Amino acid sequence: MANKCFPKFEAYNLKPRILSSSRSITANIAEGFGRFHHQENIQFCRQARGSLSETLEHAITAFDEDYIDKTYLERVHTEYKNCLKEINAYIKYLKTAKSVINNK
Numbered sequence: 001m002a003n004k005c006f007p008k009f010e011a012y013n014l015k016p017r018i019l020s021s022s023r024s025i026t027a028n029i030a031e032g033f034g035r036f037h038h039q040e041n042i043q044f045c046r047q048a049r050g051s052l053s054e055t056l057e058h059a060i061t062a063f064d065e066d067y068i069d070k071t072y073l074e075r076v077h078t079e080y081k082n083c084l085k086e087i088n089a090y091i092k093y094l095k096t097a098k099s100v101i102n103n104k
Contacts, residue, residue, distance in 0.1 A: 001059065001076070005067045014065075018058040024051035025083070029090075038098035045091045052087065056080045 002015040025048045032044025059076040062068045068076075 001062065001068060001072065005062065005072070007067065010067070014058060014061060014067075018055060018062070021051045021054040021058060024048070025055065029087075038094050038101070042091055042094050042098075045087055045094070049084065049087050049091075052080060052083055 002018045006015045028044045028048035028051060032041035032048075035041055035044070056076065059068065059073055063070065063073040
């Protein structure tokens with residue numbers, strides 16, 4: 001979206017913000033996984049969830065500025081909801097796994 005839809009003058013404002021927040025989602029999940037500790041993994045997933053919401057906000061801003069149309073924003077919002085479900089399910093799994101380990 002940022003590379004295709006944004007005007008050149010956004011090269012140093014909205015474009016890097018949306019690229020950074022969207023890349024931060026998977027980077028946080030990967031970093032949490034690499035910690036090998038359930039509680040830290042959960043915390044990094046929460047940060048990923050925050051980056052996901054930030055990315056959606058940047059897309060809303062892009063829509064408000066007429067860089068993207070309503071159909072594109074709806075697509076982003078659908079992907080947001082799907083990704084949010086996946087992150088929340090993973091957090092729930094981690095909490096359950098943590099509980100099982102702590103009760104042994």
